[in-house]
Each structure stands twice: as structure tokens, then as C-alpha cells.
Amino acid sequence: MHDDDDVTQKSEGFATQQLHAGLGPDPATGARAVPIYATSSYVFDSTEHAERLFAGVEPGNRYARVENPTAQAFADRLAALEGRPAGSAVPLASGQAATTAVMLTLAKPGGTWLVSDQLFGGTASVARKLLQPFGVTVRSVAPEADAIAAAGSDDVVGVWVETIANPSGHVPDLPALAEAAHAMGAPLVVDNTWGAGGYLCRPFEHGADVVVHSATKWIGGHGTAIGGAVVDGGRFDWAAQPDRFPAFARRDVHGRTMRDRAPGAPLAAQVVDLGLMTMGMTMSPHTAFTLLQGLETLDLRVQRACDNALALAQALGEVEGIEAVIYPGLEAHVSHATARRVLRNGFGSVLGLCFASEALARATIDRFQLVSHLANIGDAKTVAIHPWTTTHASLNDDAKRAGGVTPDLVRLSVGIETVDDVLADVTRAVQAAREALAAQPPGSR
Numbered sequence: 001m002h003d004d005d006d007v008t009q010k011s012e013g014f015a016t017q018q019l020h021a022g023l024g025p026d027p028a029t030g031a032r033a034v035p036i037y038a039t040s041s042y043v044f045d046s047t048e049h050a051e052r053l054f055a056g057v058e059p060g061n062r063y064a065r066v067e068n069p070t071a072q073a074f075a076d077r078l079a080a081l082e083g084r085p086a087g088s089a090v091p092l093a094s095g096q097a098a099t100t101a102v103m104l105t106l107a108k109p110g111g112t113w114l115v116s117d118q119l120f121g122g123t124a125s126v127a128r129k130l131l132q133p134f135g136v137t138v139r140s141v142a143p144e145a146d147a148i149a150a151a152g153s154d155d156v157v158g159v160w161v162e163t164i165a166n167p168s169g170h171v172p173d174l175p176a177l178a179e180a181a182h183a184m185g186a187p188l189v190v191d192n193t194w195g196a197g198g199y200l201c202r203p204f205e206h207g208a209d210v211v212v213h214s215a216t217k218w219i220g221g222h223g224t225a226i227g228g229a230v231v232d233g234g235r236f237d238w239a240a241q242p243d244r245f246p247a248f249a250r251r252d253v254h255g256r257t258m259r260d261r262a263p264g265a266p267l268a269a270q271v272v273d274l275g276l277m278t279m280g281m282t283m284s285p286h287t288a289f290t291l292l293q294g295l296e297t298l299d300l301r302v303q304r305a306c307d308n309a310l311a312l313a314q315a316l317g318e319v320e321g322i323e324a325v326i327y328p329g330l331e332a333h334v335s336h337a338t339a340r341r342v343l344r345n346g347f348g349s350v351l352g353l354c355f356a357s358e359a360l361a362r363a364t365i366d367r368f369q370l371v372s373h374l375a376n377i378g379d380a381k382t383v384a385i386h387p388w389t390t391t392h393a394s395l396n397d398d399a400k401r402a403g404g405v406t407p408d409l410v411r412l413s414v415g416i417e418t419v420d421d422v423l424a425d426v427t428r429a430v431q432a433a434r435e436a437l438a439a440q441p442p443g444s445r
């Protein structure tokens, strides 16, 4: 599975790799679909075999908290879609687990994480509840190269940004950010969840060092499973700064560092050691199987969703009651020019709809019929939520506004339905909400 001669790793096409990379026909049974290896453990050939596996001198399956062929097939396929060889990605129980594993792997007391001030709330929670209590400084900075450079110091252990910020649609200039991070000796970590498994953005091509995914969104794509992954870009020289990155200088009882054990992907090996072996944030094989089904149609779904989103962004701006549409695909968006350079194939499928008032925003959500009101994005179905009172409710008002969340905002994650039907549902719901509010006595609006 980790064989560099694997022909599937050499196929160039994204659409081919999303179907074939990772594991071809099952070597044991010939099954064409990747089987669900539902086992907790694996039989060893001999005590010598077991000893070699545990010493890490021979690759192989020891125990399913750490190794599982179904989960590894998913991770290897995702690695290929991000342009990396098999063995570069680690499957984890959720996007949140992937975030936690990377943040803790690089953290050390006295170290500093620089994180974008437009951050997914769960990532901010890792910073506040896990890193800070253990003596790690977390500084929130604008995801701009000059702001990052100004915040730089030699205790920075990582710079963390998202491909497309939620829900502001801000797209960071990844090459400039990579340069700023590298100038201070730190890696650039990109949460590429909104980059849709590499279909919309491949951060390693823009200088990033580590990629994190929530596979729960576009990768799974059907709202049926929670999962995540970390992908190692393989270029950052962790060993060159042993004081800044002590985990990479640590030697096991056999005297080897992680780079000795996994020269092409030492960060991935650290994440396996900390996130799976130590913390048990393991992806189940059943989840991996579900996510593999999603990956097989990734480009088709994401392209349709992006095309639908652009069409809706253009049409909804004309609907009375909607004051503005926030979408990086629109020329008026502050990130449009950067998005054209950093993204490919489309501008994502999430719109921010700014209404004339909070009351109208909420009344519209309550009147959706086709659009589902729920806390997710990247589903094949169009879904919506009021971020101010739900997904971003744990932030203070200033932090919400810094991230583009206002009381009058509705987040619409556009699916792959017939776009006219989504437009009709949103338009009807806005109209019905306006009529309902107009019918209320003035004091109660």
C-alpha cells in the first residue's frame, strides 16, 4: 500500500485518482470496492514478526487504534488528491481530531501558534481550552502576510489559516503567507476543508507545509459521516530546529527519530503517534468506507455545487429583502482577485446572505422548505443556518464581527439540486417572511 511503484499514484488526473488511488482491488479477496476491515487486531506470523512491527523496522498492521487498511486507503486516496504519495496522510475521527492532533504535535510550553482571526470556532476552542492552559501562547492575527510577519518571532511553532474563511469567504494569499511563515522558521498549516479534498485548492502547490481536512463536509458529501485527515507536505525541515520542534528530535528506545522512521512524512508519523496511538482519535473502517464513496464523485459534486453557488450568488442579489450576497466568486468580494490565483475550478459553494434585518434573516430560515435548516456545510443538499445564534454563538460579538458574522446573516451551503428549485425556495421564503413581518404590529417587529 505504501509502495512508490503503485501505478495509481502515477496517474495525473484528479478524476482518476479519486477513484483509483490508495488501494486497487483488494489483495486478499479481489473485491473491487475497498472492503471494510472490521477488526480490532491482526494475527502476527511469528514473535519475530510482531517484534519487528512494534519496533517500527517493518511496516504492517499491529492494532486497529493505529492501523486499519480501510482507513489507510481513504487517507492514501486523499493524499493523492493533495498531490502527495501514499503514507503522507493520517485518517482521524473528525476534522476536530485532525486539528487537535496537529496543534498539539507542534505545541510546546512557551511556544506560540499564530492563528487566523477568521477561524472555525472548533479550532479556536482547541486554542483556548487545550493550548493556552498548558502554557502555549495563541495569537490571533489577520490572515495577511504583513500582519503575520509583524507578529513573527522565533518561538512561533506554526501559522494556521483556512482556505476560505467561514462565513466571510476571505481567501488568504497562500504563497505570500507561506513566505512570511518560512521567513520566521515556522510551517504554514492550512485547514483545507473548504478546498474540497484538493479539487478547489491544493495548498502544497502554494507553499503550505501541512494540510488539515474535515472530511465531514464536501469529501463525504452526503451528510452521513464525521471524519478528518492530516496530510504532510513532506518539505518542512523540522529537524533543523530541535529547540523549536523538540518532538522531532526525540529518539525512541531504538535511538531513532520520527524522520528516521518516516523520512518522507515525519509530521504524519508524529500525528499517528500522538493522535492515534496516544489519544485514540481513530477513524472507524465503516466511516472510511462511507467517505471513500464520497471521494469517488468528489469533482462532479463540487463542480455542480460551485456552479450552482455562483448562479445563486448572482440571482439572489436581486431579491428584495436580501441586501448583499457575500461570495468570493463575485467581483465585488474583497478576496476575488486572490481567489482567482489560489483556487481552481470554482469559488466554493457557501454564500453569506445579508438581510435587511435579523428578524427577516431568521423568519426566512423558518420558511425554507427545500433548503434544510441544520449545522453543516458541504452536503449534497442545500443547507442553511443563522451563524450569529448557533455556530458562532460562543464567540463574543467583536470576534463574530471580525469573522464576518453579523445578526442579519444567513449562511447558505449550496448543494447539487436543480439550481432553479433552490432559487425558487429561497425567493419564496424571503417573500413569505417579509409578508409575515409586515403583518405584525409595528412594535413587535
Ligand SMILES: Cc1ncc(COP(=O)(O)O)c(C=O)c1O
Binding pocket: 094, 095, 096, 097, 099, 120, 122, 162, 166, 191, 193, 194, 213, 214, 215, 216, 217, 226, 227, 228
Ligand atoms: C473549516 C473547518 N475545520 C474543521 C471543522 C471540524 O470538522 P468536524 O466537524 O469534522 O470535526 C469544521 C467543521 O465545521 C470546519 O468547518
